[in-house]
Amino acid sequence: MNGGGLDFEKPILELERKISDLRKFSAEEKIDVSEEIKSLQNKLKKIKDEVFCGLSASQRVQIARHPKRPYFMDYADRIFSFFLELHGDRRFSDDKALIGGLAEIDSVKIMAIGHQKGRDTKENLLRNFGCAHPEGYRKALRLMKIAEKMKIPVVSFIDTPGAYPGIGAEERGQAEAIAVNLREMSLVQVPIICVIIGEGGSGGALGIGIGDKILILQNAYYSVISPEGCAAILWKDRAKAKVAAEALRLTAGDLIKIGIVDEIVAEPSGGAHRDAGEAADNLKKALVKNLKELQKIPVSTLVRNRYNKFRKMGAYEGEENGSKNKKSKNQ
Amino acid sequence: MSLFGRKKSPAAQTKKSNIPDGLWIKCKGCNDTLYTKKLDENGKVCPKCGFHYPLRAFERIDITVDKGTFEEINAGLRSIDSLDFFDSKKYEHRIKQAEEKTKMKEAVITGTAQIEKIKIALGVMDFSFMGGSMGSVVGEKITRLIEFAADEDLPVVIFSTSGGARMQESTLSLMQMAKTSAALARLSEKGLFYISVLADPTTGGTTASFASLGDIIIAEPGALIGFAGPRVIKQTIQQELPSGFQRSEFLLEHGLIDIIVKREDLRKTIASILKFAVK
Numbered sequence: 162m163n164g165g166g167l168d169f170e171k172p173i174l175e176l177e178r179k180i181s182d183l184r185k186f187s188a189e190e191k192i193d194v195s196e197e198i199k200s201l202q203n204k205l206k207k208i209k210d211e212v213f214c215g216l217s218a219s220q221r222v223q224i225a226r227h228p229k230r231p232y233f234m235d236y237a238d239r240i241f242s243f244f245l246e247l248h249g250d251r252r253f254s255d256d257k258a259l260i261g262g263l264a265e266i267d268s269v270k271i272m273a274i275g276h277q278k279g280r281d282t283k284e285n286l287l288r289n290f291g292c293a294h295p296e297g298y299r300k301a302l303r304l305m306k307i308a309e310k311m312k313i314p315v316v317s318f319i320d321t322p323g324a325y326p327g328i329g330a331e332e333r334g335q336a337e338a339i340a341v342n343l344r345e346m347s348l349v350q351v352p353i354i355c356v357i358i359g360e361g362g363s364g365g366a367l368g369i370g371i372g373d374k375i376l377i378l379q380n381a382y383y384s385v386i387s388p389e390g391c392a393a394i395l396w397k398d399r400a401k402a403k404v405a406a407e408a409l410r411l412t413a414g415d416l417i418k419i420g421i422v423d424e425i426v427a428e429p430s431g432g433a434h435r436d437a438g439e440a441a442d443n444l445k446k447a448l449v450k451n452l453k454e455l456q457k458i459p460v461s462t463l464v465r466n467r468y469n470k471f472r473k474m475g476a477y478e479g480e481e482n483g484s485k486n487k488k489s490k491n492q
Numbered sequence: 493m494s495l496f497g498r499k500k501s502p503a504a505q506t507k508k509s510n511i512p513d514g515l516w517i518k519c520k521g522c523n524d525t526l527y528t529k530k531l532d533e534n535g536k537v538c539p540k541c542g543f544h545y546p547l548r549a550f551e552r553i554d555i556t557v558d559k560g561t562f563e564e565i566n567a568g569l570r571s572i573d574s575l576d577f578f579d580s581k582k583y584e585h586r587i588k589q590a591e592e593k594t595k596m597k598e599a600v601i602t603g604t605a606q607i608e609k610i611k612i613a614l615g616v617m618d619f620s621f622m623g624g625s626m627g628s629v630v631g632e633k634i635t636r637l638i639e640f641a642a643d644e645d646l647p648v649v650i651f652s653t654s655g656g657a658r659m660q661e662s663t664l665s666l667m668q669m670a671k672t673s674a675a676l677a678r679l680s681e682k683g684l685f686y687i688s689v690l691a692d693p694t695t696g697g698t699t700a701s702f703a704s705l706g707d708i709i710i711a712e713p714g715a716l717i718g719f720a721g722p723r724v725i726k727q728t729i730q731q732e733l734p735s736g737f738q739r740s741e742f743l744l745e746h747g748l749i750d751i752i753v754k755r756e757d758l759r760k761t762i763a764s765i766l767k768f769a770v771k
Contacts, residue, residue, distance in 0.1 A: 324700075324719065324720075325728075326719070326720030326721075326724045326725045326728050327720075327725060327728060327729055328725065328729065328731075328733065328734070328737070330719065330720075331718050331719060331720070331725070331737070331738055332746050333746070334704075334746070334748050335700070335718075335719035335720070336699035336700040336703075336704045336718065336719035337748060339669075339700040339719070340669075340673055340699075340700050340701050340702070340703075340704040341704075341705070343669055343670050343673035343674070343700075343701055344673040344674065344676055344677045344680075344705055345677070347670070347673065347674035347677050348677050348681075363657075363666060363697075364657075364666070364669065364696075364697055364700045364719070367666055367667075367669060367670060368700075370670075371670055371674075383663055383666075384662060384663065384666075385657050385658075385659055385661075385662050385663055385665050385666040385697070386657075386659055390724075391659050394659065395579035395580070395659060396579055396580065404579075405579075408575075408577050408578065408579065408662075409659075409662045409663075410575050410662050410663070411662065411663070416663060419574075419575070419663065419664065421663045421664075421667065467674075468674055468678075471667060471670040471671050471674055472635065472671055472674070472675075474628075474664060474667035474668075474670070474671060475627075475628030475629075475631055475632050475664055475667065475668060475671070476572055476574035476575075476628050476661070476664055477569050477570060477571055477572055477628045477629045477632055478569075478570050478572050479566075479568035479569040479570045479597075479629075480566060480568045480569060
């Protein structure tokens with residue numbers, strides 16, 4: 162990586178620099194180079210399309226982790242007309258890696274929760290690199306319960322490498338905090354939309370990931386384990402992360418085929434970090450559309466559908482889905 | 493006499509134990525030399541130091557339920573390699589290997605049984621089948637068991653031992669956490685009771701879903717129980733972990749489980765709890 166650019170982005174960045182140099186030159190020397198610029202821009206678009214159509218799974222993971230990728234609050238700034246952050250789990254502390262509050266999007270009132278990463282070292286220490294502790298998950302659930310009282314939908318923004326694996330996290334019941342969220346979110350009596358905006362790291366993502374609609378940004382990923390972790394365990398070699406990324410079927414395109422996510426939100430050409438404004442516009446449109454649709458559905462139907470949505474997930478053979486709980490004498 | 497003086501079922505007799513073959517082993521707990529027959533007779537617990545060795549699912553059922561009362565449900569479910577996953581081996585091949593090794597179709601057995609004449613819905617995981625990992629079939633069987641209990645008004649008892657979600661099924665495995673937890677929400681809504689028993693080791697996605705959602709959570713002594721594995725934690729924080737970290741006793745101290753019960757007392761303790769829950 163150099164200057165925030167990924168290896169496969171190099172031809173794009175080079176061409177962009179050329180265009181900008183040419184513009185500067187043209188302004189300074191008062192020479193018309195619009196034809197040349199136009200031709201370079203066409204070339205740029207072509208290269209961008211080529212590079213980004215053929216991205217491998219591990220390249221998409223790189224984009225999802227891009228240091229300039231828009232985070233939860235970058236979207237909040239662009240999408241919400243109102244946001245009031247609410248703090249703390251009322252038990253231990255306020256987790257800065259998983260935050261939330263009251264928000265308004267296109268004059269719809271919602272409860273927004275999401276993982277928040279840091280942009281630099283200092284901020285990352287505060288945000289713990291977007292890795293939440295149990296108190297983050299407990300705060301998130303507390304906010305969802307408020308949403309239930311207010312009868313406003315919940316929108317969760319998922320972007321975490323995973324729930325934090327640390328001593329304090331274990332002492333305070335990381336597993337229990339996530340498990341309780343999975344159970345309780347299945348019953349929340351208001352619409353829930355989850356959108357994976359960057360990294361969907363395993364249980365840490367799922368802990369705010371139970372909803373009526375699961376959206377994913379085009380270059381985001383969602384996986385049971387990080388490609389590096391998977392490679393270390395199954396290949397005994399972290400360097401095999403590229404192969405693991407392919408095998409895990411973690412890209413948006415794969416996930417929609419498997420039926421884990423419902424909708425892919427397009428990113429601007431070159432990835433969300435190339436144009437946060439456009440990425441936010443696309444996300445806002447998708448959220449508004451889904452909020453409108455979900456709000457038409459009676460709550461009891463919504464919650465039943467939510468159960469059935471996750472109930473169906475899985476692949477196996479043997480007894481038909483219909484012939485449930487067939488007894489066979491074993492002893 | 494067999495495990496805790498109760499006669500073994502034929503199924504248990506044919507299952508191989510996790511203890512290495514041979515007449516003698518060196519105890520992992522006290523380093524003493526142990527006669528394997530003595531260990532088997534003692535429910536795979538070292539008679540000298542009390543170290544709890546893993547039990548196969550059928551051995552567990554055998555020492556837990558009233559003799560001859562276990563009836564398996566959903567025995568026919570089998571994993572498939574829907575994602576065409578392969579690392580050094582194909583997932584399909586790993587499933588076959590696990591089946592041959594364990595003589596089981598998956599890492600959990602579910603059914604109904606009685607404990608001191610109280611009818612329960614019972615799930616028992618087996619670590620020897622791919623590290624007790626939860627893929628679609630484990631999730632489906634646990635979910636069906638809970639739904640069955642909700643329909644039949646039965647309390648649920650699940651013995652967990654698992655390395656977590658099964659990587660070879662990727663997000664499909666992850667979603668089993670959601671599925672099983674949501675089923676437990678329904679069980680709770682019906683006012684039905686769930687006892688979760690944790691054996692060594694229970695980690696990852698299994699701990700972060702149904703295993704941690706017991707109304708009462710029991711652990712065997714010295715069991716490793718946690719969200720992240722100790723190796724991952726050590727790598728992340730670059731520090732030595734405190735002694736006893738993530739063991740049953742540590743979890744009890746931190747208020748995460750209700751009680752630690754020795755294997756020989758488990759049946760009695762579960763029965764005594766069930767007598768409060770079932771009228």
